[in-house]
Amino acid sequence: MTLCSMVHEQTRLIHGDTPCDALQRTPGPPIQRGSTVLLPSCEALYDGGKVTYGRVGLSTQRTLRDALRDLENADEAFIYPSGLTAITGTLLALLSAGDEVLACDTVYNPTRRFLAGTLARYGVTARYFDPADDAEAIRAMITPKTRVIFLESPGSLSFEMQDIPAIAAMAKEAGIMTVIDNTWSAGVLFKPLDHGVDVSIQSLTKYVCGHSDVFMGLAAAKGHAAELLAASSYETGWAVSPDDAYMAIRGLRTLHTRLAQHGAAALQVAKWLEAQPEVHSVMCPALPSDPGHAIWKRDFTGICGLIGAVLQPAPETAVAAMVEQLKLFGLGFSWGGYESLAIPVDPQLKARTHKLSYPGPLLRLHIGLERVDDLIADLRQGLDTLSQDTAAPPRKLRAAG
Template sequence: MSGGGSDRKPATRLVTGGRRKEWTGAVVNPPVWRASTHLYDSVADLRAGPTTNEDGRFFYGRRGSPTQWALAEALTELEPGGHGTMLFPSGVSAIACALLAVLRPGDVLLMTDSSYDPTRSYAEAFLKKWGVETRYYDPLVGAGISDLICDRTRAIMMESPGSLTFEIQDVPAICAAAQERGVITLLDNTWAASYFFRGIERGVDITILAGTKYIVGHSDVMLGSVTCREKYWQRLRRTAQQLGQVISPDDAYLALRGLRTLDVRMRQHQESGLTIARWLSQKPQIAKVLHPALPDCPGHATWQRDFSGSAGLFSFVLDGGDDEAAASLIDGLELFGIGYSWGGYESLALPVDPAPDRTATKWQTEGPVIRLNIGLEDCDDLIADLAKGLERYEKAACKR
């Protein structure tokens, strides 16, 4: 059994990806090769070995082992048109390295105003000190990105949908404009997990995943990955290696285990997420539901055109009330944990405020915003829990 076969359907590729016989042996999954030192039979063997930089050959622990190679290969298969994947110990380290691999001091980076806030902080702190200027753009800019490209623009960072606010970007239009001007495109594709949206196929040069979320899927591993076209592969690989980036084989094993069930999990996240989003949108306490599959979400038509599904993460805006009223909704929930991550099997609720992270656009709402990660619990139970939460919110909002 080997991965291969990008002509196969995505669900099949999730099952076969990375399962080369030379990596798995006689069992289904590649074993956990826990090693720093790789041994050679003799000095002659050492000299004949891959002292230069080769993929998929034993060399030294930092270059990985079959467990990590299998995961990297399976992730590459999620992005048709991708040449290879580098693995990172978190989504943020993947974003940082991908940007570092393509930018040079003096460059301008265009970044969507809806970016994940640590991506923004990295640009403002690290990249700025390193001589890169970041300019933010309206996530809904589409082909209008052309007007923002100048001689110094090296790269465009996209995230679709946007963190917290869920605007869908016209990625193909942005990529077409970028390509015409020789600008490199990067996409944080974590929400779609490279499964409901295949970025490289749609024109993106480099796609990034926080594997911590849906790829791992069980809230027990931090992971990042970067997949890119052949043109950028050596640059990405060299930068990651120079920075000493490596993930443990145990984490790679858990990520592979999660990846095998991504299709069924994503379908359930989608179904429950949509049911709950639609239910919330009918409630008088809710001003707005920010979910790409709902018709009033900015960029919904683009989502319909480009995506094959929707994930279980979305936000809603309460119709008035203050942070304490929102907290009374969240605090009494029995099935929703309060925590920063998402993409796991368990539901989460988080108060969020998109406003401070906006500079190119303004974020104004009728009330507090809550982000939900819809997990794999029974949807009726989640709705019953949220219904009680809305009652608590209403009482708290009336008292003030």
């Protein structure tokens, strides 16, 4: 007699699914949803080596983690609900009260906020080095408390490059762990773990997911750092939904193709910008004129779509007017999606310890997947507006009333 014939309809609706033990093959993996994991025995309930609860991730998250582990050449990959939680989760995993972090002054501003806020409350201190500092200059800053060196190269606002292999080798010698925010490379253009870095972090929200509609983060690690991350991510309980994990897996399918297109278009725009009279200089490590070009050429296999331009001196209002009337470049934070974006970034640079001084305002562009000649035409009409507004006498404020 089957369960169906013996029990009430209410009970059948709860227990009556026909178990699907033969999934049809599709190009993408199945999305497995579940908090409770049903186990075959009481012994299995307490088997620490098995998945016994869905928060740690089921088959969809595991498929994604395996792919990301391979992408970053890591021992293990941990996923988080945003890029920022990957950063904060990694720092929580590696640090203890009384430790110190040496961070590159290019780090993402919320990383700086976490160090100054939560981690300071837990007794962790932070000092910032200039991105132009070499390994020996950083070595000179190390104290017995230094536990982690946090890197980001190129910086996502000002695009300075650091000699990551030299810094990682120096840190290893000194017994200090290195962590890098590797979002700009998308894990494709640069492989930090192959160069001795312990943890490579990415905001998967950017290029991996690639469509400006999913938040997710990655910490890919080797050796002892991977062990610390495994323990801490289990203890802190960050969980990623299987639907979002599926979206990231889908993004990985086209990651190389999209990045190649973003990079080729960004280089074309960068070269074009260099020749425009309203532009003082362009920040793109693939340009021979960029101060980080030699390091980029040695360590990276390409560029993504994120570049910067220092404009000739112009009033803040004129730059705002230019950006606001661009037709194809959206005005908004983030990057790595299919669409182009433009923002003035000077306000974000105020947080830096080692102050920057540029001859004019700094604009950050994300070059999306639109036709590059359309993007250049849009930028040209924007620069025309900028020239007119810069040449015109400053607008008078209308008297009140």
